[in-house]
Amino acid sequence: MRRPLGSLARLFPYVLSGVALTLFMAWAMPLLLAMRGLGPASRFAQAQQLVSSSPPADSAFVPSLQVRRGIFSDWCVVESGSLPSGDHLWPTEELQELSSNRAIASISRAAPMGCVLAPSELERDRYERIDTGLSGWPFRAFASEAWFIRRASGDGYEPMPEHRWNVYLGDIDGQQVLVALRPLPLGFAADTIFWSGLSWIAVAVPTTLRRQKREKYGKCIDCGHTLDPTVARRPTNCPECGVALRRDPLGFARSPEMHFQNAYVWLVFVSSLDIMLTWKILDRGGLEVNPVAKLVIDTWGMHGAIAFKFALMLWVIIACEILGRLKWSAGRFLAYVAVIISASPVVWSLCLLAWHELVPP
Ligand SMILES: [Zn+2]
Known part of the structure; x- marks a missing residue:
């Protein structure tokens, strides 16, 4: 029970960062772009007018749907049309039944999800046009609406719309700057997942790389404390921060500093001395008493014996x-036994030489 809760708690900062980035992309990004004159409404990646051509001869307006797609936001402009009977038509799906216009048939596919295509039955004749702005990246997470009231004269609409689901901040270059507030659950969830995942990657990848590097150089993966390379066995917990260390992945093959350098120095010293003294004794007509050494010297000569010794x-x-x-x-x-064993023939040889010097034959 504790483990799932623990992992949820560990995921929480990433989700928080995902939500924050989602809100930034939905609210701050369009504002920043608008301030630089790159507002969503001033530059369109694509504008399509689905229902505009071939208006009926006896009507001033036809229902129309325009979709303007940008990188960080989309706009959907819906205008109603009036029938000769005086009824107002909106480009909703019911219109498909009435009209033979093939463009209208593609409305449901063309309009982005979350756009308002028509007012409710009660408000149907009050409004002339509805703009829906969608913001958020990479998925649209919030929508804002501007409802334009039909003029009493029946000719167009009032220039200043009713704002719904948004905060109207003002105009920049004739474009209204809005902060969208109507959440689109699917888009919001998708954005949150996207940005949470990205935050996780942004944190997890460098952390993993750093841990691998620390692991490689024999440091604590958590705090970077340098572990004593001379100890034979790596401790199970970091002596500095106490975090459990992974079992040494290289284990046996790891080659830190050597463990018994002092003994090796002595070993090399006495072994070299042994070679030199043996050479001296043989040079003076002495005999090698060690049978193995004698065999080596007899077979390969003195150079072979040196190589053998090393x-x-x-x-x-x-x-x-x-x-x-x-x-x-x-x-x-x-190591110490090896030093003592190597030293004994040296002592023996020294005694022999001393004896030879002090007691001449
Ligand atoms: Zn540590």
């Missing part, structure tokens, strides 16, 4: 590192 050192170091990653104390033990 290969052995390398092998010991690798073995210590591997063991140290499994169990740190065991790795350290092996």
Whole structure:
């Protein structure tokens, strides 16, 4: 029960940001564009007049529907027509039945969702024209309406409309600047999902990249605390912020700094000393007592023996590192034992040389 609630709480900021961006695109964007003279009503991507041509000879007006589509808003202008009988007709779908005009048949497809195509039965004769503005991006989320009252003379409409579902801010270049307030549920939901998803991506992608980078460089994925690279096993929780760390993805193959450098320095030192002293002893006519070393020297000569010695050192170091990653104390033990074992022939050789020097034959 707690987990779904927790994930909902984590999604909440993204949804909030999605709503905020939806409102910005629906309300602020058209305003900003209008202030720069790019208002939705002043520049149309496409204007189509569906019902205008071939008016009946005995009538001054025909019902018409104009759709103007912009990038950030759409406008839909509906005008009524009058029949010879004096009735007013609006370009609604019922009109399809009455008219043989094929253009009217496409009204329901042509008009964007949320446009007012006709007033209610009671207001049918009071108004002449209805403008619907739709704003929001990428989907239209809000609508505003301007209802133009029919003139008493029956000739056109009053220039100043009744505003519905909007805040009228004023005119810019003869275009009315409105803030649409009638929510279109589907468009609003789609916009919110779109912008929430985008906010989530904008946050999640850099976070994931940063976590991967921190993971790669052996840092805490949450706070960036540098984890001690010399410890054999990565701790399960960050020592700085306490967040649970992922199991080391590279694990065994990870190669941080070596664990027992001091021991290796001694190992290399005493092994080199061993080679030098052996060389010296053999040069003085001594004998190699180590059977393995003797076999190597007899087979490959002194150069082969040097190569063998260094290969052995390398092998010991690798073995210590591997063991140290499994169990740190065991790795350290092996490293020091290797140093002691390598040192013993050196001590022995030094004694021999000293003996040789001090007690001449
Ligand atoms: Zn941390």
